[in-house]
Amino acid sequence: MLKHRIATGVVVCTVVFGILFFFPAWAHLVLLLGVFAVAQLEWGDMARAAGLRYAFWTTTVCGAAFLLATAAESPLFVERRAALPWLPDPSEPGRMDASAFVMALAPALLFALGVLRRRTDRAMETFAVSFAGFWYVAVLLSFLVRLSFEWPVLPGGRTNYTGRIVLLLFVVLVKTSDIGAYTAGRLWGRRKLIPEVSPGKTVEGLFGGYAMSLFSGLVFWAVLRWGFGDGRLGQLRFPLVHALVLPAVLTTTGVFGDLAESLVKRSVGVKDSSSRFPGMGGILDILDSLLFSAPFMYAYAVWFLHR
Secondary structure (H helix, E strand, O other), X not given: OHHHHHHHHHHHHHHHHHHHHHOOHHHHHHHHHHHHHHHHHHHHHHHHHOOXXXXXXXXXXXXXXXXXXXXXXXXXXXXXXXXXXXXXXXXXXXXXXXXXXXHHHHHHHHHHHHHHHOOOOOHHHHHHHXXXXXXXXHHHHHHHHHHHHXXXXXXXXXXXXXHHHHHHHHHHHHHHHHHHHHHHHHHHOOOEEEOXXXXXXXXXXXXXXXXXXXXXXXXXXXXXXXXXXXOEEOOEEOOHHHHHXXXXXXXXXXXXXXXXXXXXXXXXXXOOOOOOEOOOEOHHHHHHHHHHHHHHHHHHHHHHHOO
């Protein structure tokens, strides 16, 4: 089990980091859309396994549109708009964000779908499960799109490395926290954290996650500080105080993300969201801590690092 987990983790990290740093920016969006598609399948499979109704195609179309709209509103899109004059300028006063429109449209479409079916039985169940899937998969995943594309581009419309480095920092802090929690829990775990939701999570594992993420944050800060001289993440600042605070924030949100997915899985009676990744489960099992942490990472970067 552990051998499969390590092998799968190495393969996933190699593919993701290879696309992140050696492919153009549009490849990042393609990767995220692929991740969204697989996550949608897994959410739908879990819902059906529990006998719940899920509006798969409606949420899939709305979710893909939401991710594309989020990317289209980024500075990368604005800088390249000259080549597509028929598209609306998202910087014009009085314009409506396309992503906000899609977010408002998604629940309306789900209700309209229920009306057209002319069936009132389990209508609220279908709406609740479907909108929860749209929010959990598409809306939370959209913050990874924002982290990648939200930063100003270089002259000529070329992308810089700000989004790529911020994504790298984010994934490293969250996933090393997961590794620390797993290792400490296996070695020293005694006191259960919330056994009703996740029997395997321990208090000792939680502290191991904090310690490992903090260590990673300090290493990242040291590399930027002494390896590059100015201690910056592309266009963002990363002083020592943030190397201490950000790991604590992301570990806390990551734990809640992990527990939230455990809550969903236990409620529908499955151990993993799927078996696509040997030793790790499904894409939702890999993303659980990242999804919940992404909005906090984006807010932290915009409010505190982008100075």
